[in-house]
Amino acid sequence: MSSFSPLLNNLDAKDLAVRLFAILRLHELTGGEVVPDKLRQAAExxxxxxxxxxxxxxxxPDQTAGDSNPAELDSLLKxxxxxxxxxxRLLLQANKETAVPALNVLRKASLHSLPAGLLPILVGFYSRFGDTxxxxxxxSWCSHANxxxxxxxxxxxxxxQPEKLRSFLYPLLTSESAGIRSRAIRLLHRWHPQEALCQLxxxxxxxxxxxxRAALAHAFFLPFDRIKSDLIRFMIKEVEPALLVQAGQLLIINPDMEVAQAIAxxxxxxxAEKAPIIKNVLDQQCEFLARINLIQDEPRVFAAALIDKARAVSDEKRLASLSEAIQAGLxxxxxxxxxxxxxAWLKTKFSLQLSLPTLQAIVDSLAVxxxxxxxxxxxxILQMRDIKLQIAGLSAMARVTxxxxxxLxxxxxxxxxxxRRRTGINVLTRLDKAFALPLLLRALALETEKELLDLIVTQLPEPLSHETLMQLVKSTQNGVTNAERHAIISALCEKAGLKLSEAKPGSSPDSGFSSEEIMLGRAEKQGSTLQQSQRHKAQEISQQKAPPPKAAQEILTHYSSSQPAxxxxxxxxxxxDNEIETDTLVDMADNETAELPTFAIQTAxxxxELRSQKSFSPVQTLKRSLAQEVPVWVEVAATLAMMTPQTARLAAPMxxxxxxxxWPATVLPFMLDCVSNTAKPQFSAGASTLLQHNLPEIRCFAISCLLAINPGELPEHLPALITDSNPEVAALAQSTLRKLKAQTSSGQGLFAMLSGGLSGLADKWQDLPMIAQLAVPAAIILAMGLYLFMAGPGNKPASSARATTNTSSSTGKKEAAHRFEHWRQPVESGQERVVFGRIEENYADSLLLHSPALQAPLLVRHGKGVLPLRKNQHFNARVKIDSVVGDRIESTLLPSREKK
Known part of the structure; x- marks a missing residue:
């Protein structure tokens, strides 16, 4: 039954298509087996x-046994x-023999009174047994709303007739449903394999x-050799246990020695929280390797050997990382x-107030x-202006989160x-190749400095696959033309036996189904749906003669008291938000004299006007406008302003x-605001150049944009901006600098504000003065940035974590669930549970572990003499809890269960 666990986990998905596909696969795989309780719970x-x-x-199945009766079906439908x-239910019970007469009955029957919610059962019958x-x-059902x-x-x-689906590829790939998109990717692989793999x-x-979850469900049907590097990277990054198990199943059923070594x-x-799951995957990989005679050793012995070899390599790196600490006399x-x-010694010595060389040596060692x-x-650490400290800090972060x-x-x-780019590249040289390669390729596609291009190339495997090179060449279209980069990519193609002309998108038959084009199609759909919704809402308000969301006079007063940006x-x-009317805008225009605000009024x-058009889509209109020799800039600005953050992220490649x-200066605030919503640091260079723009409104929007997409760009520019001749720019720069400093001096305070204070912040937005209005987004962005650090594992002290567990057990209140909450349930005498941790002592008849989940020492009695295990080695097993005394937990190892 464990082989069904990924499918059973997918029954909890929010996406209807993902849940349905799990049901279809269970129906296909279980046959006459007893169905687990999970299905009954899911049905309820x-x-x-x-x-x-x-x-x-x-x-x-006991209540629905029996064959379908075509005569009864005919009688019911009449x-x-x-x-x-x-x-x-009769349709669900049909088999190959009874389906043929049932189909004849259905084709003649009137099905118009079938409730819409039950239509999938009928479609499922045709899906299983229909013919030409x-x-x-x-x-006709391939475009259904359900x-x-x-x-x-x-x-x-x-x-x-699979060929019939070719004409449905684009609408299916741009569907809002993740389940439908992943199924469409599987179809796409039939005709355009490379684009399908990129989208997966x-x-x-x-x-x-x-x-x-949906991607993993359909990855099962794609060539394993083409997706195994993506799956290894997934195992490195993923934190959800159910998805790790689901991805692990794909690795297990496709035995591959190289992959097993990577998983080790x-x-x-x-x-520590992920280690038991990954090791279980490795054990089962080795079982499959043994079944096909790729290994001769006992599977668990071989898995342990792979772990030992990987640990030896890891220990070698860790010992090497101590070289600076030794040279510094630490x-x-x-x-x-x-x-x-x-x-332990380095941790006692650690302090941010140490001299720079000493701090560098300690941080560099502890990072590994x-x-x-x-x-x-x-x-x-990352706020310090020392490159070596930043590299070490980012390396540590990459290993933990x-x-x-x-x-980052x-x-x-x-x-x-x-x-900064050099720092990022140097960090990638320290990390797992499977994790680093996609980032290196994305950096190569946009890099322009010869020295950094050469540094990236030294980290690339040789030769790169043809598919990788084709994707790389396509990605370079998003950057400025660069002769050095062009020469390097030509050389990479030559080493792979591929001509550069063959790698260009124009020579690919996959045109029309690239990730960028599909993302743009999804953005068009989303934008169109939102505009229809807003138009419908506006019509309802108009029919009810309800007052607008804000009184016109209040809007005008607020507008006139604000500064230009x-x-x-x-x-x-x-x-x-579609919350202003034409009459109000005309009144604003009568009193406005500044160029950029006047253009903004015209844009509104x-x-x-655009929103009143029945088939209007912001993305389609923007695409059409930009394709013109001379775009209608007021139309471009209007469509940029109408994009939601999600639509902007999808439209980012365009x-x-x-x-x-x-572009004209009047349009730049709209573009910078839209770029802010993409949250894509790839726009950093363009936004940074606008910090020196001659118009103060654009300098303000450039500051806000960089705060959203890449706040690390700002510190070197802020001193000059604080002394800006324009008071609006100077005030915003000063406020931004204070927030950046607060990031290091009161990190916990900012985190508390993020988790508890943002709801009230939005309500008070309109009451703030103009400068504070512009500063608030900075605070939010910085707090969100800090959240990336403070919300990850390893930031809660042991005592705090222990107290949380105790409080939870005593009060019975439901706390916010940790993704590994299962491992953190309170321990009680007599309880049987899986435990894991690192070995502190290996006694003659027991092991002493430190459990990171329980935050306590754990004694495991086994009575097997001294086990062949080392200190600091990871250990996990099923035990029975004997006693819980203070912070010490004692238990007895339970015999392993044989798989049935």
Missing amino acids: TETDPALKLYLSWLAH QKQPEWPRVL QDVALLE PAVTILAVEGLSRI SDMLASEIIDER AVAVETI LQQQTAKDLSQSA IEPEFLMPHLPA PVRAEK LEQYLFSATPA ARIFQLIKAIR IKAI LQQQRWGN
């Missing part, structure tokens, strides 16, 4: 009527009001859990060989030996400052291809 909690019926049928639940006579019907109907129709067509990689790296390295380097050559003792220790200090580190590394790699910001917000009027720094 499912809210979609069709999926609820489907799950109930799967969960209670009734004026058919008993639809009974009809659909039903192709047209299945095609994702469950769509996914079932796609499954049916892929079985009967993007989904695996998504911040949305259902997208990652991940198991050694990962955080450690002795002989005692340094005991890594745990060295780490015990990176978790540095996590609470990272905000301060790779997802957060990746976001992108800010370095796409900085406007060569020194704040006025533009106010107008952009009004455009995006244009936005109202915006990157624009040379927007040369």
Whole structure:
């Protein structure tokens, strides 16, 4: 039953199509097996009527046994009001023999009275048993609004006439449903394999859990050799246990020695909470390797050998990291060989007030030996202007929280400052190749400095695959043309036996289905849907003759009392929220004399005009305007202002291809505001150049933009901006500097403000003076940046964590769930549970562990003599808790369960 666990976990997905695909796979795989209780629980909690019926049928086979009866089906469908639940149960019970007469009955019947919520069951029947006579019907369902109907129709067509699905690829790939998109990627692989693999990689790296879950569900059907590097990277970055298990299943059923070695390295380097899951995956990988005779040793022995080899490599790196500490006289050559003792000594010596050489030596060592220790200090370390400290700090972060580190590394790699880019590249040289390679390639695509280009190339494997090179060449279109980069990529192509002309997108047959084009298509759909919703809402308000959200006089008073940049910001917000009327804008225009605010008013009027168009989509309109020889700039500005953050992120590749720094000055505030919403540091260079623009409004928007996408760019510019001749710019720069300093001096205070104070902040926004209005986004962005450091594992003191556990058990109140909350349940005598930790002592009949989950010493009695285990080695097992006395927990090892 463990092989079904990834599918059972997907029954909890928010995306309807993901849940449905899990049900279909369970139906296909379980056959006559007893269905686990998980299905019964899912049937009770499912809210979609069709999926609820489907799950109930799967969960209670004893109540739904028996063959489908075509005669009974015919009789039911001839009734004026058919008993639809009974009809659909007959369809679910159909097999190959009874399906043929049932299909004949259905084709003649009137199905118009079938409740819409139960339509997926009918479509599912056609999907399983339909033939060429039903192709047209299945095609009509491929564009249905219900994702469950769509996914079932796609499954049916892929079985009967898959070529028919070619015309549906684009709408399916741009669907809002992650489940439908992942199924479409699987279809895309039939005709355009390279684009399919790129889009799968993007989904695996998504911040949305259902997208990652859906990608894994369909990765099962794609060539393992083409996706294994993405899966290894996924295992490094992922933190959700259910998804680690799901990805692990793919690695297990595709035995590969190279992958097993990589997973052993991940198991050694990962955080303690993930280690048991990764090691279990490795054990099962080795079992499969043994089954196909790739290894001769006993699987667990071989897995242990892989772990030992990976740990030896890791220990070698850790010992090497102590060299500076030894040279600085902090450690002795002989005692340094005991890594745990060295780490303990360095931690006692650590202080941010140490001299720079001493601090460099300690941080550089701890970043490799015990990176978790540095996590609470990272905000301060990364604010220091020392390159070596920043490299060590980022390296530590990448080992503990790779997802957060990746976001921060992108800010370095796409900085406007060569020194920061060099720092980012140097950090990547220290990290796992599977994690670093995609970042190196993205940096190479935009880099312009010869020295940094050469540094990146030294870290690339040779030769690069043809697919990687084609994707690299395509990515260079988003950057400025550069002769040095062009020569380097040509040389890389030559080493791989590929001509540069063959790697260019124009020579690829996949045109029209690239990740960038699909993202743009999704942005168009989202923008169009939002505008329709806002238009419908405005019509309802108009019909009810309800007053506008804000009185016109209040808006005018607030506008006239604000300074120029704040006025533009106010107008952009009004455009995006659709909360201002033409008459109010005309009154504003009568009293406005400044150029940029006047253009912003005209833009707001244009936005109202565009929104009234029935089929209006901001992204489509923007795309059309920018394609003109002379764009209609007021239209460009209006569409930029109407983009939501999610739409802006999807449209980012299109915006990157624009040379927007040369646009008219009146449009730049709108572009900078839109760039802020993308949260993409790739725009850093363009925004940084505008900090010196001659118009103060643009300097203000450039500051706000960089705060959103790459705040590390600002410190070197702020001293000059604080003395700016324009008071609005100077005040914003001064406020920004205070917030940047607060990031290091009161990190915990900022974190508390983030978690508890943002809701009230929005309510008081309109009451703040103009300068404070502009400063508040800075505070939010900086607090969010700090959250990346403070919210990760390793930042809570042991006593605090222990107190939290005790409080939870005594009060019974439901605390915010940790992603590994299962491991942190309070311990009680007599309890059986899985425990894990690092070995502190190996006695004759027991082990003493330190459990990071329980934050306590844990004695495990086993009665097997001295086990062949070492201090600091990871250990996990199922035990029975004997006693809990103070902070000490004693237990007895339970015999391992044999798999059935």
